[in-house]
Structure formats: C-alpha cells, structure tokens
Amino acid sequence: MSCRKRCKREIFKFAQYLFRLVTGTLSTDSVEDELELSTVRHRPEGLEQLEARTRFSRKELQILYRGFKNECPSGVVNEDTFKDIYAQFFPQGDASTYAHFLFNAFDTDHNGSVSFVDFVMGLSILLRGTVQEKLNWAFNLYDINKDGYITKEEMLDIMKAIYDMMGKCTYPVLKEETPRQHVEVFFQKMDKNKDGVVTIDEFIDCCQNDENIMRSMHLFENVL
C-alpha cells in the first residue's frame, strides 16, 4: 500500500519536474536556506553574577571577556573555532584531537558550544581552584565518556592526542609504542587495585601523594 503511494508520489514529482523543465522555472531560489545560518548570539550573565560564581575579579573578567569576544564575536565557541584557536598555539603538531577532548571538558552542559560562562567557569577552576578541584577537572578530562572510570583505551586516546601535538620533528624520534608505554606507566602508578580502570578516588589519592604533580598544580596560579 505504501509502496503504491510512494510510486504515485514519485511519478507526481517527476511530472512536476518535467513541467518545470518545460516552462523554465526549474531552479527556484531557496531563500530560506540562507536564513538558517542566522547568527547565534549569546550574551553572558551580568558581571556581578559571574564575579560571584567565579573567583575572578571584575577587571580580570573584563579582560577575559574582551579576548573571548574578539575571537568569537557571536559569543559562543563551537568546536571548530575552538580547534582553530588551540591549533594556533601548537603549530608543529596536530592539536585537533586534544582540543576536542578539551572542548568536551569545558562544555559542561554538552550542548555543543562553549559559552563565555562555561569558559570562565572552567578557567576559574583551573587557575584559582583548590588542588582537589583541579584534579577533579583533570579526571573529567581523561574520562572521555564521563562514566566515572578511566579505562586504558580512554587513556591511550588522550595520550595519543597529547603526543600528536608534538608533531613529527622531535628529539628523540617518536615511536609508535611510546604513547602505549606511557599509558602503562600511568596505570601502574594510578591503578591501585589493578582492576584495569582508574576511579576518581584512586586518581586523587595517587596524585596527592606525588610531589611532582602537586608542585605542578600550582604552576599556573599567576596567569592572568
């Protein structure tokens, strides 16, 4: 039944097409398509609310917003722009994979775009947060599917993305199994109960016991 209907519809469309061909009105201008790309404009909340929610001062928020808006006049960053911006910092290698993971880490509500609020919240944690919060954020970054466990495959993806950013011309030369080896080292350190996955508690425990990591967490405190 539906087959006959479909056939009828197809024949009708074909007849319409022939008719348009004969009368010369074949290509109708589709004006509607143009408007679909209407500019999405997003305005962040007021300065006071942001000041309350983050640990940045007014001036710092102003500076951040100006830079943000300069690069993304529409007020939101989509993934491609994000990748572009991040790639400019690492010209020798391919930063797109890592930027993809970063984007997912910043895009906390998973709507496909990072607004200024998301951006500044993320930065607030990274630059002004406690060590606990930073480690939490890092765990969130590594946990690609956000299920609370870091598996070896996820870690391998992240590691490969980081090594991709190095590019080709490194010393010593990058080998195929370097990321994998690095993942093994990481899991040996982090996975206490050897169940093949790293949970958040294992992660935080282990990092807090590691001096190097603790020190490096405080590294970027004075940025901005």
Add this chain to the structure above:
Amino acid sequence: MAAGVAAWLPFARAAAIGWMPVASSPMPVPPKDKPRGRNGIIVINVSGTKFQTWQDTLERYPDTLLGSSERDFFFHEESNEYFFDRDPDIFRHILNFYRTGKLHYPRQECISAYDEELAFFGIIPEIIGDCCYEDYKDRRRENQERMQDDEETDPANELITADMSFRESMWRAFENPHTSTMALVFYYVTGFFIAVSVMANVVETVPCGAVPNRVKMMSCGERYELAFFCLDTACVMIFTVEYLLRLLAAPSRYKFVKSVMSIIDVVAIMPYYIGLVMTDNEDVSGAFVTLRVFRVFRIFKFSRHSAGLRILGYTLKSCASELGFLLFSLTMAIIIFATVMFYAEKGSGSKFTSIPAAFWYTIVTMTTLGYGDMVPKTIMGKIFGSICSLSGVLVIALPVPVIVSNFSRIYHQSQRAEKRRAQKKTRLARIHAVKSGGANAYLQYKQNQLSSEFMHQRALVCKTNPIFEVQHHHILHCLEKTTNHEFVDEKTYEASCREVTLVKQVSRSSSISSSSPHGLSCCARKKRKTFNVPNSNMSVGLQGSIQELSTIQIRERPLTNSRSSLNAKFEETVPLNCDQPYITAAVISMPTPPVTTPEGDESASSPDYSQANIVRVSAL
C-alpha cells in the same frame, strides 16, 4: 602564533593542567608574569581623528612603530596623547591590524599612499590577509608596470644619439620607425613591397585570356612569366636585405632568430631560394609547387606594421585553452552525431556510406553551413539531423564570449598604454615647467634683490612673495654662498660650457705656478685636492659680476674668516688640525674670469688675482 589569539593564551596555559597528572617528569618553572596593573587606554590623534585602544593591543607587535618605544617620539605632552600628522583613513586599517591580527587593503585607496603609510608605521605589507592579498598584489603590479613604463621610455627620450653605436641606432630605427625619417621611409617601403608581393601572388593565378596559338585559358602567371619572376625577385631581394639588416642590428641575435617575426620572415623568403636551387630537377618540381603556398605567409609580415594584428595574435595565444576546449567539444559532438546519423541512414541508399563520411555532414550542419550535398532521407535521420544543428549553435557559441572578453581586455590594455604614452609627454612638460618656474622665480628674486639694493625699494619687492617663498629663496641663497656657485638659467650655462674648454688651460697653468708651499704643508701627507671650478665661475663671470670666494665654513672654528682676512691670517688658519674628519683643506685655484678672449685679459687681470690665485682655503 597570531597575536589575535594572544588573549587566549591564559586559557591555553590553564588547559595545560590537563597534562600534569600524566607527566613523567617535573614541569619547568614558569616565566615571571609582569604585573598587569597598568593596562591603560592610549589615545592616538591622527590629524584630528582620535583613536583609542588598549596599550596591550599595540604592544602585541613590538617591532612596529606603535608597539615599540618609537611612539614616544610622537607623544604630545600638552594633550597627553600621541599625535601623528598622517592620513586618518588609512590609519584605521593599520589600527585594525593590531586589533585583529589581519591587515586589510581598502580598494579605493591609492596603492602608493597605502604603502607609504605601512612603511611609516613599520608594518611589512606581506602580512596582508588572504582576503585582500590578491587585490593588493594586482594593484601593486599595475603600479610597478606603470613606473617601469615611465622609466623605460624616459631614457629613450633623453638619449643623445651620438652616444649610441651604429648598430644600436639601427636597431632602434627598426623597432621604432617614428624616430627618424630614414626609418619611416624604410618602414613604408617594406610595407609597400609586402603588399605588392601578396598582390602578385594573387594575380598570377587569374586567367588572363588565351594566347592565339593555344586552346586553353592561361593564367596570368604563365603568360607573363618573366614579369612576375622579376617582381618576385625584387620583393625577395628587399625582404632578404631587411632580414639581414635586422639580424645584424639585433642586440641578441639568438633571441632574434627565435622570435616569431623572424621565423615568418624566413618562411616568406625561403620558397624562392629553394625554387632557385631546384628548378632543374623534374620530379621534385611537384613539391616545389606546394612550396609556393608558403609565399602567402608574407602577409603575416604585415603584423609589424599593424598593432591590431599583433593584438589578435596575442589574444589567440592567450586564449589557447579556450580554443582547445572548443575544438575538443566540437570533436566530441561531431563523433557522436556522425555515428548516430550513420546508423540512422544506414541501408537507405544515402550518401552516408561510413562514419567518417558522415563527419562532413555533421561539421557542415553544426556550423550551420548546410551545403546540401549530403542530406538525410529517413525520418529518424532528419530528426537527429535537426538536433545536431541545434546543438551545434550552442557548442560554438559558448567559448566565444571568453575569447572576445580576452581580446577586449588586451586591446584596452594597449589602448591604456598608448594613452599613458601620450599623457606622459604632457606630464613631463608639466614637471619641467614647474621646475623651471621655481628656478626662474629664484633668479627673478635675486635680480630683484640686486636691483632693490641699488634702489632701496625693498618693500616694493617683498610684498609680492609669500613668506615661505622668501624663506625658500633664502635657503637657496645660503646654498649659493656655501658652494660659491650660483644658480643660472640654461642659456648662460650652455654658453659657459663652451667657454670652459678655452679657460681650462689658462687656469691650470696659473695654479701650478703660484701655489704656496705653506698652504699645502699640513695636508701634504693627506689628500690634496686641486679643484678647477671654472664652469660655474665662468657663468658668473658672464653675468658681469666677479666671483666671490668669500667665506670659509669651518665647522669647528666659531668665526668665519672673510676673504680679506684670509690672506693676512693665513698662518693662523693653516695649522688647523687636519686630522679632524670634517675638514678637508682644498686648494681651489681661481681662474681668471674673462668675458672675452682669455689671452687678452690674462695679462691685465693676473696681477689683480695673483693673490687670489694662490690659495683659497675652503673647507668642504
């Protein structure tokens, strides 16, 4: 890294925290961040238009004027802003570069003005963004062509013919027939003979009426064989001579031989010589006949005489791809339709015996010629034949506008070049008029000054000149005093040039005889220059006034010695420290400035100038 994303650097650094847990070695120490206390707004006033921006924005590019301390030179204390006396419209783009990291080129601005502004603000033009880069490069190329055009033809106008060798002048005569009458005559004569030769080729095939003892019609060429042969010989002689002369005069013979025109020349005259060599060989005479076809190439020699023909040739060359496409698509269509027509007309006893035979029908139909020697008879054949003719029109009509637009573009370009050349003469004349106007104004001013000094009518003279002209004249006067030369007009200069040759021997002899050893002692180890400056002095002399070698300009000494005191205080002035780099003592010999013959005056004037002839120390 594009400075436009410098604002995102804090983000990138913060995101680096994501690497920390997986790092296997400790992180390096971060650089000291400078305190971000002062991030003020900078006000830039460009000819009254105020621009304001953050200081950080400007400092993104520290190797430009605005980003470095060079801008402090333009700081204006009273208004606490940076003032630039430049074009505000172009400055807008420059400031946008700092803001966005991309330099744009506005179409309506003049390219040289834009380049100047970029150079002033220390921005290299190569960083123009992709969106505007093509446009910028196109305009720049046009501008360079225009300047090159001016330069090329400028020396051509000012070349003195005596300097060129005979070969060069001959080449110039060949390339630009308008330069001399001989060249013009040669140009027209060759053109005439080309026309005559082509006409003869055409006429000699016309049937000329039967000779009484023959039955069939003879062509004119056979009837008046000798006459045509003589005409042909004469033409070929002229062409050969012309070719050899060009070959001789060409600056690069290899390049000349490779050029298209020379190949046409050779092809035009070769058949005659080959014919001369081969007339006794009977079986090759068939080939010889076909060689005569090449004589028609003489008509291409006209392209030296006609610019339009050259443009056409150049157009065809530049549209080679479009022509190729036309040919290809036609071939495709011909094959398709020929096949279809053959199979449609097969078996009905028509002329379409094979597919290649059908090619002729297809070509004739597609180009809408329609001779009618091959016509389809079946209905299917007629249907396909009509489709064939309709599509033929389309296929041919499509590439033609491209070729036409190419031709039009090249033609307009050559028109523009012609216009520029015509305008250049008036332009140069205008520049020359301005220059000589300025010089004349100064001479006028001097004369007025002179006359006013005698007549004490300064007020009358000065009020006609604006203040800057007066200051300008004062500077010119200072320059005259400095160099002890004066500005004169052309006539007097040329006259003085003639006098130089007469006076040179005289002055030289006098200087050698009367040079004092004392004056040269301090600088004997160093350079000793004896200057003969008779030229300008001569010109002054012709004006009737006596040359003054008046002041010494010595940079280190505060007082300037006048001429009268020079001779008396000679011992004082000489022990100057000759090691000082600013002073080179130059001994200028003063020639006698006679108005009439030098010999007559020398005896009379030499005692007067004996002292002057000895030493004039002038620090240069």
